[in-house]
Amino acid sequence: MTAGNRVPRRRIARRGQSLLEFTLSAVPVIFLLLSIVEMSRAMWVYVTLAHAIKEGTRFSVVHGADCVQVNPDCQITVNQVAARIITAGMGLDSRKMNVVLQTAGATQTCAPVSSCLDVATAWPPSPDNSVGLPITISGTYPFSTAMAMFIPQSGSIKFGAMSFGATSQQEIAF
């Protein structure tokens, strides 16, 4: 046997080593990257949802009874609030976002929020539009992620959906 025959044998022995190493290192790296991306996406969804809900509430509380009394054009409607929420929730699918608008005595459900774009009911409705009364807007948005299978108590391996929720309550200011 010559020396030239030993080299190929080592090469043969190393065949697949890179693949194995790549596999061993790539799986956690990809998992890590995916986790970061998905967590970031989840946080973005939640923050955007919360921002949109807060914007809708703020928009509502400065269009109360006092505003309407001095300027009838100040009266806003459910579809305007819905549009405001959709605009503020840029990037979220309005067909998946559910929103509930509440005053002291009235509730308007928009499931999804886009379904309220043609609801021209006055909001907040009288007499619940008096200054000092609360307005509550809450919203939910589904978040589907492949990472769900790694979440404790998510059960067997599946690509489940979570739902993020956000609520904003303010008193009618004007």
Next chain:
Amino acid sequence: MSRTDLLSAAKATGKARRQATQKGQVIVMSTLALTLLFGVVGLAVEVGWALYIRTLAQSATDAAALGAASHALSTIGQSAAAVCGVSVQCQSMASCPGSGNIQSGCLYAGQNGFSPGGENGNQTMRIAAGTSLPIPGVSNIPGVIYWTQASAKQSMPQLFSSLISKVGITSGAKSTAAIYPHPITQSLYLLNRSSDCFASLLNLGVVCGEDFLSLLGSKVTARGGIYMASANSNGIGLPNVAAATIIGSAQVTSPFTYIMGNGGVNTLGSTTWSGAPQNGFADGDNFRDPMRGKGQPPVPRGLADHPVPGGVIAANLLGGTTVLPPGNYYATNPLTGTPLGTPITVLGNTTFSDGNNPPCGGFCNYVFYGGLVTGALTTTTFAPGRYVFAGAQPVSGGPGVALMAGVNSVVKDMTPLVGGQAAQNTDAGEIFIYTDTNYPGLQLPAAIRNAGLSLPQVTAGFQGGLGFSVTLHGLNASNSAVPDELQNFSPVLFWQDQANTTLSYKPDGSLDLSCGSICTKTLSVPGSQQMIIGASQVLGHPSVNLYGTIYSPRAAWVTLLGVVPGDTVRGPLQIISGSLQMAVNTTLDVSPVSNPMTRMTVSLIQ
């Protein structure tokens, strides 16, 4: 070398060449992919950061605008005007000044993360304020006396997004706040808190936290809604009682009844309350005295004295009307002329007026010492003006009565009913002030002062015999005859002195908290916190028609007193009181007034 060996060698050479040409391919692809990945992630981070800054900026500008306007309101109060450079600061959109109410706003913005030149000079915080209308960029809002507008911006370093655009990233927000007259529109404001106590009408002893009590067969229709400030729940133990108690077949109808905290309704019998009361509301302006900070309506000064010998004014009993000019009225001993402190009884038809048209130039002033009684079958007319009932002698240990209407008598003003009901008056209207001889600013007639006569608090409101009718209208600020000092109290009709309660008030009309909590006191005449509004009917028609606001301070109460079923008080009427007590079979039917009282309030408006 065999042919097979040659082929094998050629294959090996080709494979090695291919492997050699593919070397570094993964690095290139990874680099490209990672660059793209990090670029997209970076862009997302930048956009997200900009949105986050915008949210922060909105909070900062909201706080700044509100803070600056709130500081201004605390300076000018409920009555004074906002004057640029005097009571408030004004400026066009500019950076923050070093002092004053605008600086206060900037400090609030700073607490929310935005300050001029903050974040290494990347932040801009600007604020404008003024009294002239319209507010820049805001549709006209009449009545605004002062406004503030705050703008906050932050420029951010542009990294990944510069690949798309090089315009730079600036995130910001703008808010506008204003001091404006907020209308107080609801029908019933019942102010008693859990700690406010008085003797129960149901002989339960002292009860605390009672806002509303309605007895057998009484009916309340409050078309403008009800607020109750007691957080006492149903079933709470004595001396506390539920915020409201309704008994027997009593009925309450209101578009809403909102109760603070855990406040509840105790129902005994087959009562109805529609729409259902709701509790759980946080403490706020709707559960506080809307008059706080306004002080009390001033009384007239420099009036002529009109001693009434024997306490009887014998007016024209055979027809016609006797005119009783403005002034101080008090009963005297017919022999000695010494003031008696007893009620003044008016017999025959009378008009409180100077006889001119309009009377007294549109607004008359009267002060009655000892109370006023109108005779049976008489008509008593009150011209637009201010009527002060400055105390009366106690009767059987209880308070005297301020105004008593005789059987089948008529008490009215100069605005007729419309369709049998009270409607908004165009004249100056009336205000009845119920107090004692210690009311701030009251000038006692020399005879009363020399006699050492001190008349304690009376039972406010009016009472009457069967078949009486009352038609009165509160102040109307849109009429120029209303004195400036009373403009802020329109459309008050009845005002009970804030001293006539067990709580201590400061001169500005806010509660005295100098004792650590609310200061309390004992009244010289027990039970004089009560205001009685008599209910009546004539030929089956409600005959007490009132327009305006009835005010009785917290820890005092208003009793609606009817005698037979159908006795009613109605009209565009608002009741602000510690508590409302409905006597058996009495009806209250009220709707919102057309010109509601207002209260200067600070609010975000955009």
